[in-house]
Amino acid sequence: MSVLVVGSLALDSIETPFGSAKDKVGGSATFISAAASYFNSPIRLVGVVGGDFPQEGIDFLERRNVDLEGLQVIREGKTFRWAGRYHYDLNERDTLSTDLNVFEKFDPVIPEKYRKNNIICLGNIDPVLQRRVLDQLEKPRFVVCDTMNYWIERKNEELRETLKQINVLILNDSEARLLSHEPNLFKAGRTIRQMGPSVVIVKKGEHGALLLTDQLVFSAPAYPMENIFDPTGAGDAFAGGFVGWLARTDDMSEENLKRAVIYGSTLASFCVEKFGVDGLADLTYLSIQDRFRQFRELSRFDED
Numbered sequence: 001m002s003v004l005v006v007g008s009l010a011l012d013s014i015e016t017p018f019g020s021a022k023d024k025v026g027g028s029a030t031f032i033s034a035a036a037s038y039f040n041s042p043i044r045l046v047g048v049v050g051g052d053f054p055q056e057g058i059d060f061l062e063r064r065n066v067d068l069e070g071l072q073v074i075r076e077g078k079t080f081r082w083a084g085r086y087h088y089d090l091n092e093r094d095t096l097s098t099d100l101n102v103f104e105k106f107d108p109v110i111p112e113k114y115r116k117n118n119i120i121c122l123g124n125i126d127p128v129l130q131r132r133v134l135d136q137l138e139k140p141r142f143v144v145c146d147t148m149n150y151w152i153e154r155k156n157e158e159l160r161e162t163l164k165q166i167n168v169l170i171l172n173d174s175e176a177r178l179l180s181h182e183p184n185l186f187k188a189g190r191t192i193r194q195m196g197p198s199v200v201i202v203k204k205g206e207h208g209a210l211l212l213t214d215q216l217v218f219s220a221p222a223y224p225m226e227n228i229f230d231p232t233g234a235g236d237a238f239a240g241g242f243v244g245w246l247a248r249t250d251d252m253s254e255e256n257l258k259r260a261v262i263y264g265s266t267l268a269s270f271c272v273e274k275f276g277v278d279g280l281a282d283l284t285y286l287s288i289q290d291r292f293r294q295f296r297e298l299s300r301f302d303e304d
């Protein structure tokens, strides 16, 4: 099964307590596609960049075998830019600036051959664009959607419309509280499920992730990491690992969603070990499997 990824391609400027970088290739679609590419299913990207997007970004995606037929290049436009600063508590991040640039007028066009039989991963972009993508698809197999505070605050009504058409919403704990107006995450998950998605995944940074459905509460640990360089893209890498596994197995049962959450956590853990997308550049399926198994050991215990 193939994965259709729609989201931002960006030039990110990042400050962490351990260093800083300017105009690093990033964006939700870049991180998601790279992470999903390790599961051997075709990955198709739809997005937009300006004439200033570096060739190195294109080369990176091509090396990961990502199909770029749906990538629009606006030669006279500027690429989306985002700047953020992390604190010693790496779960805390300030957005310093968001310049939508070519995204302001972006009209996603899904190539004919991408319209059927995909798992869809709607990366973090304007919910209006996310819906325009869904409108062009024929019976998507499964729709996974990511969002963030920027859109919850600015496009709440539009986001609510998008939520009616998706299967899974992935968001972090503060975003879940913001969207649901509910401090308790289990209640927040229930409130969000009433908005549309039957599955809600709440990411809790270095404290793991919760998979919530009407029947299930599954709590995944986070990988104990001593060297986190740059958390940017961790959430997207999580989404990429999650959809990558679902595409490989074509099994949306709750047991398999649990595995997908652990694969998501695995890819996120690789992502944060280096700056920008570098952590997702040279993995092997074997190294991913190895870390996946370590996750099982983290919370396995005997009854007596």
Ligand code: AMP
Pocket: 008, 009, 010, 011, 012, 026, 027, 028, 081, 082, 098, 124, 125, 126, 148, 150, 151, 231, 232, 233, 234, 235, 236, 237
């Ligand atoms: P994450 O750390 O997983 O939340 O994702 C960070 C990535 O999201 C960065 O590469 C940014 O370029 C991208 N990003 C940040 N804000 C937005 C936004 N408002 N719309 C689309 N992409 C964004």
